[in-house]
Amino acid sequence: MDLFVFLALLQDGITTGAIYLLLAIGLLIVFSVTRVIFVPQGDLLAFGALTAASLQSGHVPGTLWLLDGGAVVALIASLFGGWRAARHGILAWGVYPALVTAAVVGLASQQLPAVSILLAVAIVTPMGPLVWRFAFRPIADASVLALLILAMALHFVLIGIGLVVFGPEEAAAPAVTDASLDLGLLTVPGQSIAVLVCCAALVIGLRWFFEASFHGKVLRAAASHRLGARLVGIDAGATGALAFGLASLIAALAGVLIGAMTPLSYDAGFDIGLKGFVAAIMGGLVSYPLAAAGAVLVGVLESLGSFWASAYREVIVFTLLIPILVWLSLRSRSVEDRA
């Protein structure tokens, strides 16, 4: 392997690593606030990519009707929850989906990449709160294990829906830019730069959100002590919805970004999400900086692995988990009862 190939692989690895980092962040947010290990996040990523692809080809994506259907049920449910819930429900599940639907129907024929991307994110983001509302919230106090099994089941529901909505074919999301940056030895595609810029912007934005904004602080409170947060009047249902919303926003964004570089099929999200997991586990499911380092490591390793031993590249990435788990095991001394 010469330096050129190495640099190209490295660049590729860092770009996908950035995507894994985004997913790892989403997973950590959801896990720390709700104790749900959000397996279907990868499926929402595929939804994001395929929704953008569908819009770009001038169609009204099936995910829109999925959103509208879920929103109607959620709207009706919220009407029975008192006037505050109803007011919130009408905004979130009445006005918002109506606006998105109008925008999609009105703009679908335009086939503008930026519009397709924004609309795809707008369609897929509410899926997180919907999933929380109907799947997880009814058993929010169950054990981590039960929530995990439910998450796994939900993954299969989502790929089933994905197959119905998108069909079995692969599709590519529109690229943010076709330009590329020539660095002499290496030509960096503009899309890679867009990924890194988005990733950085999201990390900075989330940092501001958690450090400075009211809702961010509420989420942190809920993450650090669920019962305590509830006792001071923080609504566990609302924090859960917010956490899932952030995670699905991240997933949708990651989807439209990665979908422009690699065409995806309806069931491709799981593997990508799993690599986000590997990164998140490196952070012990608690630490963001460690997860970031893990994400880049996974991306680079996968990229190099696909060059040397492409048949084994998945195995290589997942084998990476073993030393990490050993390290985590050695660090944890105490026996704890699992909530």
Next chain:
Amino acid sequence: MTSRRGPGKRLALVAAAAIAVVTVPMALPAFYVALLGYVGLATLVALGLVLLTGISGQTSFGQASFVGLAAYATTLLTTRADASPLVGLAAGLAVTGVIAWLLGLVTARLSGHFLALASVAWGLSFFSLFGTIPQLHGFNGIGNIPPLRLGPFSAEDLRVNLAVIWAVVAIAMVMLVNLLDSRTGRAIRTLNGARLMGESVGIDTVRLSRAVFVVAALYAGVAGFLFAHFQRFISPTPFSLSMSIDYLFMVIIGGAQSLWGAPLGAVVVVALRDLFNDWMPRITGRPGDFELLVFAVIVIVLLQRAPEGLLPLLARLRRRPRRPDAAAADVAAAVPTAPMRTATAEPGRELLALDAVSRRFGGLAANRDVSFAVHEGEIVGLIGPNGAGKTTLFNVVSGVIPPTSGRVRLFGASSAALASRRVAALGLARTFQHVRLLPDRSVLENVALGAHLSGRAGVLRAMLRLDRTEDARLLAEARTQAVRVGLDGLLDTPAGDLPLGQQRVVEIARALCLRPRLLLLDEPAAGLRRPEKQRLAALLDQLRGEGVGVLLVEHDMDFVMQLADRVVVMDFGLKIAEGSPEQTQADPAVREAYLGGLA
């Protein structure tokens, strides 16, 4: 519930099962023979998962890869090396067992969801390896696997296969029933949310959860061996992640809390899948892929509405009479009389000495420079207002958490680095402020957990029923201690049905089963009625007479002052007084702490 059946009824059940296994396959049409074969194999895998998921509170999304490991092992040996299938079985189980043991080694110390997540990763990895290692012929698969033979009998006939599969399932089931009804089985139940308690009675929960994981993997391995020799052709497809998920769904659908959930779930899932294969293409016009969607929806609804699966719903149809109301049960037994078989060394030897022990949680100093000692044949009361640091001190002494600084000397040796189960083995027993019992298990089983360290039989001996003499001894010991604290008449009641005060008494009986030299009681009298308190006091007095040292945290001042030889008073993490009950009651610092400046 098997244990409550008479031996005659049990024998009849076994005989009926044996006859069914032999005759049913002969009478069935071929289609159902094949289907029932799959149900049997799936049941084997699901049985392991019930043990892992429902009973020990862990889970795996990678069981199909264990099926595959054993299947490929026996396939390679019998097709390439002409080995006997028995060698293939041994090799398959060895490979599965060792790999499971290693994976368990890696994850057993971590919270349960790490095991589950890691299992996704290895499930995908093994699947990918099955498909890519050239010697395994990828998705073209390997055929011509020899059928099982025993003397003149060859299992080439599907019906013979079916009989063999279900005979193995029956044996596997009986072995698990045996396991759960044993010392190790009781210990396994502490893995699900009561590990701290398990460790406090000397159970090595990390090792045990690994053992459970290996057993579950071996069950999958046996299924893989049978699968290879009956199908006589294998390819990676049946060992994929979605098959692993299928097995887990069976367990959730059938019911993870009981072994019978495994066959029930397997029947439901296999039958439904067959139905889908027939009907789905006609409805949707497309083949396959939707069955998992439907199962997933069923699982989600069940998890939300009936997390214990279909089995309890079926069981409700033939509901047994309600168990006797515990609160009303007769607890006014005689004052304890059974002798304590504790070592009776010369009274007054030091059991526990704290030397300037401090424990901090971040900025909070729960204990600061606390020093005192407990001797044989002595009851020391540890009192103080709420938040004084008494429970933290208990946890430090019993090895649950290490002290930040200072020394704890237990039975004459430093206990600084000892985990709580080692401390238990040395002769320290404790109860918990927030009662930690297995609420669904009987009082007797809960108390018998305390006798864990006086038995040795492990998983295999329990499964093969070679542990009966030992287990009878442990249960007898448990019965003795339960009667001693006045729980006779309640032995078969689920511990969670007792009033809270009685639950504390169960904890005391469990602690006594350890035959402790030092007993740590955290608010034992809370929730007890007056006559019960008197009986508890008499019991503690008797223990003192036998040379046991007791460290007692209690808020009932009359109880403490009447009983204790010495009282240690704590406030805000500091020891503020120590002395006879009279001395401490007169101490101005104590009065200040309890009554504020008014006294």
